[in-house]
Amino acid sequence: MKRFRNKLTIIFLLIVGLSVIGLGIFTANYLKNSQIETMKEGMVREMTLILAAVTWSGNSDLEEAIHYFESEAQRFKEYATTRFTFIDTQGNVLGDTEENAWEMDNHIDRPEIQEAYETGMTASSIRYSDTLKQEMLNVAMPVYDGDQLVGFLRSGLALSGVNETVSRVWTYYIVGLIVLFLLSGMVSYWVARGLTRPLENMTRVAKQITKSNDQSRVTIIRQDEVGELGKAINTMAQGLQDQMRRIAENEGRLKTVLENLISGVILIDCKQRISFVNKAAEEIVGNAAEAMAEKTIDHAGIEQRDFLEMIRQGMEQKEADSKEMIFHYPSERTLEINFVPLFQGELWAGAIVVLHDITAIKRLERMRSEFVANVSHELKTPIASIKGFTETLLAGTVEDTETAKSFLQIIYDESERLNRLILDILQLSEIESKRAPLFFSPIELGEFINRTLQMLDNEARRKEVRLEADVEENTYIEADEDRLRQVLINLLSNGIQYSPRGSIVKVEIQPLTVSDEPELDKIRIRVSDSGMGIPKKDIPRIFERFYRVDKARSRRSGGTGLGLSIVKHIVELHQGTINIESEVGVGTSFIIDLPVIQHHS
Ligand code: ADP
Numbered sequence: 001m002k003r004f005r006n007k008l009t010i011i012f013l014l015i016v017g018l019s020v021i022g023l024g025i026f027t028a029n030y031l032k033n034s035q036i037e038t039m040k041e042g043m044v045r046e047m048t049l050i051l052a053a054v055t056w057s058g059n060s061d062l063e064e065a066i067h068y069f070e071s072e073a074q075r076f077k078e079y080a081t082t083r084f085t086f087i088d089t090q091g092n093v094l095g096d097t098e099e100n101a102w103e104m105d106n107h108i109d110r111p112e113i114q115e116a117y118e119t120g121m122t123a124s125s126i127r128y129s130d131t132l133k134q135e136m137l138n139v140a141m142p143v144y145d146g147d148q149l150v151g152f153l154r155s156g157l158a159l160s161g162v163n164e165t166v167s168r169v170w171t172y173y174i175v176g177l178i179v180l181f182l183l184s185g186m187v188s189y190w191v192a193r194g195l196t197r198p199l200e201n202m203t204r205v206a207k208q209i210t211k212s213n214d215q216s217r218v219t220i221i222r223q224d225e226v227g228e229l230g231k232a233i234n235t236m237a238q239g240l241q242d243q244m245r246r247i248a249e250n251e252g253r254l255k256t257v258l259e260n261l262i263s264g265v266i267l268i269d270c271k272q273r274i275s276f277v278n279k280a281a282e283e284i285v286g287n288a289a290e291a292m293a294e295k296t297i298d299h300a301g302i303e304q305r306d307f308l309e310m311i312r313q314g315m316e317q318k319e320a321d322s323k324e325m326i327f328h329y330p331s332e333r334t335l336e337i338n339f340v341p342l343f344q345g346e347l348w349a350g351a352i353v354v355l356h357d358i359t360a361i362k363r364l365e366r367m368r369s370e371f372v373a374n375v376s377h378e379l380k381t382p383i384a385s386i387k388g389f390t391e392t393l394l395a396g397t398v399e400d401t402e403t404a405k406s407f408l409q410i411i412y413d414e415s416e417r418l419n420r421l422i423l424d425i426l427q428l429s430e431i432e433s434k435r436a437p438l439f440f441s442p443i444e445l446g447e448f449i450n451r452t453l454q455m456l457d458n459e460a461r462r463k464e465v466r467l468e469a470d471v472e473e474n475t476y477i478e479a480d481e482d483r484l485r486q487v488l489i490n491l492l493s494n495g496i497q498y499s500p501r502g503s504i505v506k507v508e509i510q511p512l513t514v515s516d517e518p519e520l521d522k523i524r525i526r527v528s529d530s531g532m533g534i535p536k537k538d539i540p541r542i543f544e545r546f547y548r549v550d551k552a553r554s555r556r557s558g559g560t561g562l563g564l565s566i567v568k569h570i571v572e573l574h575q576g577t578i579n580i581e582s583e584v585g586v587g588t589s590f591i592i593d594l595p596v597i598q599h600h601s
């Protein structure tokens with residue numbers, strides 16, 4: 001910008017200098033010419049006067065003429081301001097105010113004489129005179145006697161005065177020029193700076209914006225085109241800033257989405273480098289994102305060989321691929337891996353690898369098919385037994401009515417079990433599918449428990465088990481009454497079944513105050529027996545469908561293996577929790593915590 005400013009100043013000065021010099025030359029010339037013109041006029045006037053005072057004696061003797069004109073010349077010398085020379089038509093000098101005419105050479109070849117001779121009119125020339133050692137203006141006037149040319153009167157005047165004037169003018173001009181130079185230098189520097197300073201400012205701002213300091217703005221002081229440019233730059237910067245912000249926002253949003261996606265996402269660029277790994281991927285692969293970022297896939301520390309091989313192949317073939325894989329590290333899980341090549345237009349830009357954890361889905365799938373298998377199996381056993389005994393009876397081979405009766409009893413029991421099984425399955429599927437909504441109502445637990453115990457009275461009596469309840473009066477809970485009763489029946493009948501004769505199965509209700517907020521209050525329902533207990537290793541699986549600790553025993557007692565599954569589902573639908581405390585040979589307690597008030601979402 002400095003260079004531009006200097007150039008501008010120099011150009012300005014050059015223009016000023018040249019025009020001043022040009023003007024000087026013109027003025028000096030004009031001055032000189034007009035002075036010379038004035039001098040000429042004065043000389044002609046003097047010459048005319050002198051001519052009127054002398055008598056030109058035409059063709060008389062040269063010597064005589066010289067005598068006469070020399071004396072005349074001496075006479076005029078006193079009054080004349082210029083030098084006069086009298087010359088005859090042949091060019092002989094007849095008299096001169098400055099020199100001796102006798103000694104002077106012929107003047108016919110002097111330009112002014114020549115011209116006057118040829119034109120017959122007054123002529124002039126400017127010459128350097130060797131005699132007087134200076135520039136002279138010479139004016140020659142032809143002298144006529146009637147029509148006859150008789151000679152010339154020449155007048156000469158040194159031009160030193162004129163030249164002095166001209167050089168004085170030049171001195172003034174040069175002094176003026178210097179002053180003008182200084183002034184205009186200052187002015188142009190100031191003007192240029194005024195022009196370049198905002199430009200410098202803009203350049204700085206533009207550079208800063210490029211360096212992504214997009215807060216930078218041009219300070220606008222001027223109202224002209226430069227100011228307009230500044231405004232335009234500011235608008236541009238603002239636009240740029242807005243756009244940058246929008247881009248950053250979008251990027252942030254995209255990143256948040258990717259980062260929080262449940263599926264793992266790994267981005268690989270076209271140079272096989274990992275450019276992005278989200279949290280889920282980090283966890284699935286078992287390797288920190290920082291450890292993988294910017295590394296090539298081979299050096300990112302991916303332990304899962306099959307997975308690595310799949311990516312390698314995908315990168316090589318640049319084709320989409322989808323595979324199901326089991327990772328054993330860092331934890332056992334089943335994954336669906338999608339490899340998608342990325343193209344920008346025609347250009348290969350890398351790939352995106354998406355990892356879906358399908359462990360849960362797989363487990364569900366497995367459970368479902370297991371369930372179907374289990375159900376078929378569970379149905380098959382009683383049906384087989386019913387079929388077998390019915391066939392035997394139909395064959396008529398059983399004569400003894402006692403035996404026949406016992407067979408019929410078995411058939412009845414088995415069909416009863418079948419019925420229970422089907423009812424349990426229906427109930428479970430109803431609860432699971434959440435088709436049947438819960439009907440919440442306030443329940444007074446004292447009365448509720450007593451009535452439930454009455455329903456199990458026969459069963460308990462048969463096994464000689466005593467049922468006890470410990471409930472404070474006026475304890476209320478909000479629940480679906482039928483379902484809550486199902487929970488209690490299932491737990492209590494388990495207690496009855498898996499306890500020895502003469503033991504006690506107990507229901508205790510205990511209000512739990514969790515915090516200051518009564519809304520969060522809970523009720524604890526504890527169903528305990530002093531029966532055979534459940535081994536530790538079976539406890540985690542006890543709520544699975546059809547899971548039994550002792551298959552034969554459960555069958556004998558008529559269990560379906562679905563009771564606890566149903567219990568757990570119902571408790572969860574009430575936003576409650578269920579826990580087991582059990583010791584083999586000592587007894588089992590089921591502890592259910594339910595919120596007093598249901599928070600409907
Ligand atoms: P079942 O119809 O076989 O009782 P459940 O789902 O109710 O099916 O129970 C699953 C298994 O849990 C039972 O087969 C039994 O082995 C065990 N179990 C349940 N309750 C008790 C208990 N109170 N004491 C000991 N074992 C129990």
